[in-house]
Amino acid sequence: MARIMQHLGPEDYQSKRHIRKLLRLAGASKRDVFFDLGCGRGQLCVVAVVEFGVKKAVGIELHKGRAEKAASEVQRLGLSDRIEIWNEDYTESDLHEATVLYCGHSEEVEDLERYENELRSGSRFVSLFLPFVGVVPSAVDYPFYVMDVPFRNTGDVSAWISKVLSRKASVGELYEELDTDREYRYDKRVFRRLMKQRFGV
Numbered sequence: 001m002a003r004i005m006q007h008l009g010p011e012d013y014q015s016k017r018h019i020r021k022l023l024r025l026a027g028a029s030k031r032d033v034f035f036d037l038g039c040g041r042g043q044l045c046v047v048a049v050v051e052f053g054v055k056k057a058v059g060i061e062l063h064k065g066r067a068e069k070a071a072s073e074v075q076r077l078g079l080s081d082r083i084e085i086w087n088e089d090y091t092e093s094d095l096h097e098a099t100v101l102y103c104g105h106s107e108e109v110e111d112l113e114r115y116e117n118e119l120r121s122g123s124r125f126v127s128l129f130l131p132f133v134g135v136v137p138s139a140v141d142y143p144f145y146v147m148d149v150p151f152r153n154t155g156d157v158s159a160w161i162s163k164v165l166s167r168k169a170s171v172g173e174l175y176e177e178l179d180t181d182r183e184y185r186y187d188k189r190v191f192r193r194l195m196k197q198r199f200g201v
Contacts, residue, residue: 019047022144026100026124028052035060035098037090038105042070045083048100057083058098060090095119104128106186107194112151119149129184133191134198136163143183157199171201 023044028034030053036044039059048054061067067087074083086093095101095118103125112132115125124138124146131137131145136154139146140163154160161174169177178184178191195201 016043016047018143019044020051021141022102022126023048023052023100025139025141025144026102026126026146028054028100030055032099033058033097035095035101037093037101037103038062039070039085040066042073042083042085044102045070045085046074046077046079049079049082050077054100055082056097058086059083060086060088060093062087062089099123100126102126102128106130106190107132108187108190109193109197115149116151121149123149125149125151130164130186130191133194134160136160140166142166155199157195157201160199171195171199 023034028048032054034045034048034052034054034057036042036048036057036059039045039061042059042061045057045059048057059067059070061070064087067085071085074080074085090103091114095115098119100123101119105128107127107130112135115132119125127145127147129143131147132151134153134155135147136152136159137145138148138152145164157171158168161171162168165174165177178186
């Protein structure tokens, strides 16, 4: 049940300001196919199509009720020809068509390998609150991080932390920041496991 809950999109609406911020940061344009992994009620897909002109948007939502609400809203707006809502677990979805992806969930152990293998070169992955552990983001506008595919991996923990916090800091200072700043939402056990696995710390 906990695994399923991690893959559900947000029940509440994200602000349009934050949606625009992440799409601008990713450079979303009419050349792109946008995927929202855990799309909730589909508002990111609507903004991506209407305001940024992406040629297609796909919202993937495991919660049946939210997926149905998203699909109904897309139909009401007359955008069914450009927005698809898939009622499924995004970890099992076919992502090959995506050029811009957004996921608001914290990283899981298998994510990096999966996305490295599945995403096309030149696509951009936008994460919320933290980039993948060990992946250097190409652009940051907190709380969003953009990672270009192929991912730029680093074994230099200091270099990675400086990108995460936008300042030099030790590993201890990173944990202190994550634990005291209420805005950061992450799975501590998984994060510490990934830090040890990828940096040995």
